Amino acid sequence: MKSFAIWIERTGLGGISTDNSRCPLEINFNYLTDCMEKGHHAPVLDFGIKYKHMEEMTNICLFVPFIIEKEEISDLGECLSQNKEILNSIFNENYTTHNVQSVSFCNVMEMGKTIFSVRTLDIEHDIELKEDYDGTIIKIQMKKPGEECAEKIYCRFRISSESLEELKSIYTPNNNILSSSFERNSYIDFRFNDCRTLEAGLIEKLQKKENMPVFIEKFHFLLITRAQVQLSASEQYTERSLNKELWSNYYSGFDPNDLIVANHWHKKAGEKEIREVSLLIRLKENVCTNITISIYLFILMCITIFFNCVSNWIWGMLTSCLKGGQI
Numbered sequence: 001m002k003s004f005a006i007w008i009e010r011t012g013l014g015g016i017s018t019d020n021s022r023c024p025l026e027i028n029f030n031y032l033t034d035c036m037e038k039g040h041h042a043p044v045l046d047f048g049i050k051y052k053h054m055e056e057m058t059n060i061c062l063f064v065p066f067i068i069e070k071e072e073i074s075d076l077g078e079c080l081s082q083n084k085e086i087l088n089s090i091f092n093e094n095y096t097t098h099n100v101q102s103v104s105f106c107n108v109m110e111m112g113k114t115i116f117s118v119r120t121l122d123i124e125h126d127i128e129l130k131e132d133y134d135g136t137i138i139k140i141q142m143k144k145p146g147e148e149c150a151e152k153i154y155c156r157f158r159i160s161s162e163s164l165e166e167l168k169s170i171y172t173p174n175n176n177i178l179s180s181s182f183e184r185n186s187y188i189d190f191r192f193n194d195c196r197t198l199e200a201g202l203i204e205k206l207q208k209k210e211n212m213p214v215f216i217e218k219f220h221f222l223l224i225t226r227a228q229v230q231l232s233a234s235e236q237y238t239e240r241s242l243n244k245e246l247w248s249n250y251y252s253g254f255d256p257n258d259l260i261v262a263n264h265w266h267k268k269a270g271e272k273e274i275r276e277v278s279l280l281i282r283l284k285e286n287v288c289t290n291i292t293i294s295i296y297l298f299i300l301m302c303i304t305i306f307f308n309c310v311s312n313w314i315w316g317m318l319t320s321c322l323k324g325g326q327i
Contacts, residue, residue, distance in 0.1 A: 001169075002191070003195075005063040005192070006027070006049075007212075008214055009061060010054075022213040023212050026219075026220075027048070030222040031188070043160075043161075044159070047157060047159070049156075052153075055144075059142060061138070062137070064138065066135055066163040067135065068136050068138075070123065072160055072161040073129075073138075074158045075156075077106075077157075081099075084097060085249075087108065089247070097118075100146055105117045105119055105120070108150075108154070117145055121155060126143065127140055127141070167190065184284070186282075188279070188283070190281070191278050193275065216269060219277055221265040224251075224262050226259065233265070234278075237264055242260045
């Protein structure tokens with residue numbers, strides 16, 4: 001799987017700014033798959049970014065390693081601004097919101113102090129898409145926040161596309177045909193800023209001197225699955241069940257008969273910077289359908305017929321031997 005990547009374009013004297021200060025970022029990816037009712041099959045990927053607004057910033061650029069259309073992108077900033085419960089569930093905090101004069105921004109507050117501002121994106125005008133490097137470059141155009149807004153700005157949008165299935169690969173164990181009929185095995189190979197899987201031209205874009213230097217403070221990856229899905233991963237993670245009544249206002253289409261679980265991977269910069277992220281997640285789920293039941297019955301029938309044939313052959317041999325002994 002090719003990597004996601006992020007960089008920030010900026011303006012400056014001669015195309016290169018003399019300001020070498022780095023822009024701190026907090027990155028969020030939420031991936032939801034295989035936990036919707038029938039008719040809601042398209043997987044979902046939410047992308048959130050918190051950044052310090054700087055005057056020279058012109059575009060936040062996100063490379064996604066598959067082709068998407070603008071119609072498959074929707075803003076989530078308005079939802080966070082209007083629904084405090086969802087906002088606090090995402091950030092696991094006790095925030096309040098306060099509207100400001102600019103309709104595109106809403107301040108998020110804690111104990112009366114503004115922590116950051118949420119920006120509502122106009123997908124048609126604020127986002128530009130370009131197909132390149134066998135994927136899509138999503139450009140978020142910068143918008144100057146009002147004086148009431150915080151220094152840090154948070155944007156969040158959703159991609160709902162069948163192309164997201166490329167994040168997950170299904171595999172069948174060659175050494176166990178029987179179990180593979182009743183288990184679905186897959187894995188997610190998620191990569192972020194992994195230069196080993198990026199094309200040379202894209203790496204050049206990331207490393208341009210004209211770009212704004214960035215510093216990733218925190219990175220979050222959330223995988224939302226049904227509780228019956230068994231996970232194993234290359235790195236430690238935490239898990240918690242989701243309140244479907246609450247989260248249905250954010251994700252529509254949850255199967256009411258399923259328990260939904262959020263699996264969370266978290267990185268925080270310390271002595272070591274977050275330069276790239278690579279997660280390998282294996283998923284295993286027991287599958288019981290009419291087809292698997294039919295396979296079970298067919299195998300049982302074949303075994304029964306085989307043992308009946310063998311037992312009849314053995315009984316015939318014994319009978320022949322006994323009759324031959326009597327003569």
